[in-house]
Amino acid sequence: MSQTPIDSILARRKILITCGTGGVGKTTLSAAIAMRAALLGRRAVVVTIDPAKRLATSLGLEGLGDHATDLTPLLRNALAKMPASGLNGVPGSLHAIMPDTRRTFESFIRELAPSEALARRVMENPIFQIFAKEFSGANEYMALERLFTLERQSEYDCIILDTPPSRDTLAFLDAPKLLVQFFEERLIRWLVLPANKIVSAGMRKALGILEKLTGAGFMTNLFDFASALFEVRARFSANLNAITRLLESPRAGFIMVATPGTIGGGEVRHFLESVAKHGFHFDGVALNRTLGHLKALPGEPEYPEARAVLRGLQEKEGAALSEALGQARRGGDDIPVCARLPELARDVHSLEDLLHVSLAFGPLRPEA
């Protein structure tokens, strides 16, 4: 019997990054993969970037936060309550981290800034305060920073990164590029030129219009913010390059999490192309919340109306899968489906529930 696909992926990667739009169950699935790694004997950690702290809620663990929480004892307890699993003991370990993105961002500015005074000036700037909260890409960047640090620490030999929630599966992949644009030196330089320097007439005109539109207070803050950025840009770019190299290395693999409802419309193809363009490694699509496996048992009540809805969903699911995978195949790629997980009848409420999900990936045979 061959190995369960997700297990062979875990065997060849140190880092797995899960991408997917909201509502596909990415956070639960990521935690379940990390748990599986622990059951296979790895020192696993799941890092989940989520301002709404859903992992803590779904595991009933309010204490989960910026520091790694050891879930191994809880996993042992859960396993003890499930003799049917046939597993005795956890050969590895399981940790969870939910980075506080705001704090990470501030400590990151402190680290980059040459002086404490400059760091404070940046953080007090109203533009920065909004930037830290709103910039699409800030959370993504913080996730990468954290990943990079964890990788270097070698405390774990398996890191599962649950990327920030986004409306677009590709958002995470494009985040570094966005940030590079943000720090585009040539342009920031314009903003930090002393006011008395000779500026081209066109530039002076454009700045004048901007000032008229936004008010003078904004311009002062903007110049201030830009000059602070200017001072931290070099170290920032160096960090970003190192992180990009890590993502490109064979140590890291990308998984697209999708549901039968979100897999259509060329999503898989887009993701595949984008991963390839960045030079990353694609490990397959994890299909979550599938209904296709549900069969009626003899003697069950009819429920004709409800069953018609379910049948409709199952038919749609079959069609969506063959369409999406067929489309990708016509593009020359054979899409590996690295996991197929059933729709849950209710949400995960405990580590024990998560263990059920983790075992649903397929038979588990710890490494020899």
Add this chain to the structure above:
Amino acid sequence: MQGYSVEKLTLLKAGRSCGLLHRQMTPPRTLPFTPSDQLRGRKLLFVSGKGGVGKTAVSQALALARAREGKRVLWVTFEDPLRPAGELRQVPGPKGLWQLNCDATRAFEEYAALKIGMAPLTRVFLRNKLMQYLAKAAPGIHELVLLGKVWHERLNYDQVIVDMPSTGYGLAMFQSTENFRTLFKGGPLFRDAEQMLRTFSDPAQTGLLIVALPEEMPLQESLELHEFLLALFPENPSGFIVNRLFPRVTGPAEEQASPPDSWPTPHATSVGEYLRKRSILESANLRIWSGAGLEYAALPYVPPAPGQSFDTLVEALSQELSR
């Protein structure tokens, strides 16, 4: 594309237990609500909700139902990949139904032209590399101009129904308008942001509608969205549509005897077990929902027939909504 202010949601986090919606809530000041009430008389209708809840279908169905009544309706999507960027088209069907597929770059250029006035100056501004960089890099500027476009269009139609981007990004759109109001002290941008916020917070002009699913996380998230919007627009509470209800196959006795928390596993193994559990779960969630004093309209799960097109689904929902 997300990052709504979490601090405003912490209120909700207190009192949360075992992942269900048992929690203390600020008493929501919900207006008596049915979707048709929400529809009447309000120029702007923002349909928001988390990704995958059926916002697009529901908002389009609302627009269709309204156009059938003989109104001139604009249905707004944001960067719908199926339509060309910035396209305004007449939707096939009843007269008076239009779709605008808003595009940030175009909206920014239009807005700049409107504000600067003179064409040569606008060109200098838009062609300037630094301005292009700022427009791209400044967080929230896209959201601001997109909402500004919608705000402006309300003058040209009987009603504008907006399919908002999924929760995080959608919230960011409102939040950034607020941010810019704070950042730009004085100046035309400040005044525009202020006027937009005034329109959005006025229940006589703007309706806020949240689409939710009867599942745990999605319901919880729509409550968070509700709180967030209430913090921004205290005078204008949102209405709810709970979408995709399964036909109920369980009675109150069974639902009481076997609540979701008592199930030993989150899985279901047969069709019958799944449908029963689903029914118990939805009823339990809706009880919590109404227990919190929230009024909602419910839409049934429209069984997808094989080969059914999106338009058929929209049509079915639109029939439901006009009842």
